[in-house]
Amino acid sequence: MKVLITGGLGFIGTNLTAELRRRGYETWACDLTHSDRDYYRRCDIREYRQLDKLLSEQAFDFVYHAAAEYGRWNGEDYYENLWMTNAIGTKHIVRLQEKLRFKMVLFSSAEVYGDYTGTMAESVMDTTPLKQMNDYAMTKWVNEMQVLNSAAMFGTETVRIRLFNVYGPHEHYTPFRGVVPTFIYKALHDQPYTVYRGHKRTFEYVNDVCVTLANISERFKPGEVYNIASEKQYEIKYLSDLILTKLAKDDSSVSYKNAEPFTTKLKRGDFSRARQDLEHACPTSLEEGITRTIRWMRTAYKIPEEVRQVAVR
Amino acid sequence: MKVLITGGLGFIGTNLTAELRRRGYETWACDLTHSDRDYYRRCDIREYRQLDKLLSEQAFDFVYHAAAEYGRWNGEDYYENLWMTNAIGTKHIVRLQEKLRFKMVLFSSAEVYGDYTGTMAESVMDTTPLKQMNDYAMTKWVNEMQVLNSAAMFGTETVRIRLFNVYGPHEHYTPFRGVVPTFIYKALHDQPYTVYRGHKRTFEYVNDVCVTLANISERFKPGEVYNIASEKQYEIKYLSDLILTKLAKDDSSVSYKNAEPFTTKLKRGDFSRARQDLEHACPTSLEEGITRTIRWMRTAYKIPEEVRQVAVR
Numbered sequence: 020m021k022v023l024i025t026g027g028l029g030f031i032g033t034n035l036t037a038e039l040r041r042r043g044y045e046t047w048a049c050d051l052t053h054s055d056r057d058y059y060r061r062c063d064i065r066e067y068r069q070l071d072k073l074l075s076e077q078a079f080d081f082v083y084h085a086a087a088e089y090g091r092w093n094g095e096d097y098y099e100n101l102w103m104t105n106a107i108g109t110k111h112i113v114r115l116q117e118k119l120r121f122k123m124v125l126f127s128s129a130e131v132y133g134d135y136t137g138t139m140a141e142s143v144m145d146t147t148p149l150k151q152m153n154d155y156a157m158t159k160w161v162n163e164m165q166v167l168n169s170a171a172m173f174g175t176e177t178v179r180i181r182l183f184n185v186y187g188p189h190e191h192y193t194p195f196r197g198v199v200p201t202f203i204y205k206a207l208h209d210q211p212y213t214v215y216r217g218h219k220r221t222f223e224y225v226n227d228v229c230v231t232l233a234n235i236s237e238r239f240k241p242g243e244v245y246n247i248a249s250e251k252q253y254e255i256k257y258l259s260d261l262i263l264t265k266l267a268k269d270d271s272s273v274s275y276k277n278a279e280p281f282t283t284k285l286k287r288g289d290f291s292r293a294r295q296d297l298e299h300a301c302p303t304s305l306e307e308g309i310t311r312t313i314r315w316m317r318t319a320y321k322i323p324e325e326v327r328q329v330a331v332r
Numbered sequence: 333m334k335v336l337i338t339g340g341l342g343f344i345g346t347n348l349t350a351e352l353r354r355r356g357y358e359t360w361a362c363d364l365t366h367s368d369r370d371y372y373r374r375c376d377i378r379e380y381r382q383l384d385k386l387l388s389e390q391a392f393d394f395v396y397h398a399a400a401e402y403g404r405w406n407g408e409d410y411y412e413n414l415w416m417t418n419a420i421g422t423k424h425i426v427r428l429q430e431k432l433r434f435k436m437v438l439f440s441s442a443e444v445y446g447d448y449t450g451t452m453a454e455s456v457m458d459t460t461p462l463k464q465m466n467d468y469a470m471t472k473w474v475n476e477m478q479v480l481n482s483a484a485m486f487g488t489e490t491v492r493i494r495l496f497n498v499y500g501p502h503e504h505y506t507p508f509r510g511v512v513p514t515f516i517y518k519a520l521h522d523q524p525y526t527v528y529r530g531h532k533r534t535f536e537y538v539n540d541v542c543v544t545l546a547n548i549s550e551r552f553k554p555g556e557v558y559n560i561a562s563e564k565q566y567e568i569k570y571l572s573d574l575i576l577t578k579l580a581k582d583d584s585s586v587s588y589k590n591a592e593p594f595t596t597k598l599k600r601g602d603f604s605r606a607r608q609d610l611e612h613a614c615p616t617s618l619e620e621g622i623t624r625t626i627r628w629m630r631t632a633y634k635i636p637e638e639v640r641q642v643a644v645r
Contacts, residue, residue, distance in 0.1 A: 148460055151477055
C-alpha cells in the first residue's frame with residue numbers, strides 16, 4: 020500500500036510516518052519546507068499545482084490529510100493562513116480525490132463540538148445545534164462538511180477523526196502550542212508560565228494515537244467519524260506538578276490563575292466507537308508519556324540531564 | 333450619518349447606495365475595480381491594508397458589508413476566491429470593527445439553513461442541527477459565527493440579514509446568476525435555457541429589500557438576525573412563462589427538466605421578525621418587478637423594444 024501524509028514533518032505526521040513504515044507501507048510525506056527525508060516532497064497544500072503534481076504522479080492508495088494551521092490562538096492571529104490552508108487546501112485535496120479516487124483520513128478536532136458542554140459523542144452534531152467558538156474550530160467543521168458533501172455528490176471515501184489532546188515527542192514548543200510542550204519547555208528553560216485552575220483535560224500519548232490512526236487503513240469504513248480521546252481527566256495543575264517533579268524543580272516560576280476566559284472547563288470525549296472499530300486504546304500512562312516527552316525535549320533542545328543537575332547545584 | 337457599502341458596485345450594493353442617499357446619508361461604496369462614481373474607493377476586502385486605509389481614514393458610523401463571492405456554483409468553481417473574500421475578507425472587517433467600533437450589517441443568506449427543509453425561522457440554528465450543503469453556504473454561516481464571536485469577546489455591534497431570492501435592476505447576467513436574470517437575458521437574446529419543474533421559490537424585488545436594509549440603520553438592534561423573505565411561492569415555470577409573455581415570445585428555446593439535483597424543492601422563510609422590527613414588506617408584485625427588470629435589462633444590453641419587434645416580424 021502506498022500512503023501519503025500531508026503535514027508529514029509536523030508533530031503527528033512525524034510519528035505517524037514511523038508507525039506506517041513499521042507496518043511495511045510505502046509511506047510518503049509532504050510539508051511546507053524542503054527536507055532531507057526520503058520519500059518526501061515539498062508541497063504547500065494552498066497551491067493546487069503542487070498538490071496536483073504530487074498526487075497525480077504517485078498514485079497513492081491512501082492519504083492521511085494532517086496538514087493544517089493548528090490551534091485556536093494561532094488561528095485567531097494568523098487567520099489568513101488558517102483559511103487558505105485549512106479550507107482552500109482541503110478543498111484542493113477533495114477535488115483531486117474526486118478525480119484520483121484515493122481513500123482519505125481527514126484530521127479534524129474536538130474543537131468542532133464548539134459550545135457543547137456535555138460528553139462529546141460523534142453523533143452530537145446530528146442531534147444538537149452547535150456553534151464553533153473560534154475560526155480554527157470553524158475550519159475543522161468546514162472540512163468535515165466538505166468531505167461529507169463530496170461523498171454525497173461524487174462518492175469519495177473519507178474517514179474523519181477528531182483529535183482531543185495529543186502530546187508526545189516531536190511536538191516542538193511555540194507560544195501557540197498546548198500545555199504539555201509549553202510546561203515542559205518553560206520548566207526546562209526556567210522560564211515563567213501560567214497554570215489555569217479548574218480546567219480538566221484528557222491527554223493522549225502520540226504513539227498510542229498513531230497505532231489507532233494506522234489501524235484505520237486496515238479497517239476503513241468510508242463516511243465514518245471517530246473521536247480519538249481517552250478516559251482519565253487531569254487538572255492542568257496536576258500536569259504541571261508532574262512535570263516539575265520529574266524535572267526536580269519547584270513551582271516558583273509558575274503563576275496560578277482562575278478559569279481561562281472563553282475556554283471550556285472540561286472536555287469529555289466518548290471514544291467507544293474508535294475502541295470498537297479501531298481497537299483504540301491509550302495504554303501509555305500520563306506519567307510514562309511525560310517521561311518520554313521530557314527525554315525527547317531534552318535531546319531536541321540540547322538540555323542533557325547531567326548538565327542541568329550540575330547547573331542546579 | 334456616514335455609511336460605507338462594501339461590494340457597492342454589485343447588484344444590491346448599487347440599489348442600496350441609491351436608497352441610502354435618498355435618505356440623506358453620506359454614502360460611500362467600495363468594490364474590486366476603479367469607478368467613475370463619487371464617494372467611491374477601490375478596495376479588495378481580501379487585502380487588509382486597503383481596508384485598513386479606507387476605514388481608518390473615513391470614520392464611518394455604519395458599514396453595510398455586502399461584498400462577497402456570491403452563489404453556490406460560483407463558490408464550487410471558484411472556491412479559492414470564495415474563502416479568501418468571504419472568510420478572510422470578513423475577518424479583516426471584523427478585526428477593524430473591533431478597533432474602530434462602527435456598527436455593521438452583515439449580508440448572509442438563506443443558504444445557511446443548509447439541509448433544513450421546514451419553514452426557515454431565524455431561530456432554527458439554535459434548536460436544530462444543520463449542515464450546509466456547499467462551500468458558499470458554509471462561508472455565510474462562518475461569517476455569522478465570526479461576528480457572533482467578536483460580539484461576545486469584544487462587544488462589536490452587528491446585525492445579520494439572511495437574503496432569500498432578491499431580483500431586479502442592476503443584476504447583470506452571468507452563467508452563475510439566479511433564475512430571474514438568466515431567464516430574462518436568455519429570452520431577450522433568443523438563447524436556450526432550462527427550467528426545472530417542481531421547484532418553488534419566493535422572489536423579493538430589490539427596491540423593497542433596500543428599504544428594509546436602510547431601515548436597519550434607524551432601528552439598529554445589535555446581535556439581531558433577520559430573514560429578508562416574502563410570502564408568495566412561485567413555480568419556476570410560472571416565472572419563465574411570465575417573462576416570455578411579457579417579451580411576446582414562445583417557449584421553443586426552453587428545455588424542461590425534472591428536479592435539479594442537490595437543490596431544495598421549496599424554500600420558505602419566516603420573515604415576521606423583519607416585518608415587526610424593520611417594517612419589512614414586499615409590495616412590488618412579481619409581475620411589476622419583472623416588468624421593471626426587463627426594462628432595465630433592455631437598456632443595459634441595448635435591446636430596445638421597437639428593434640426587437642421589427643426583428644421578430
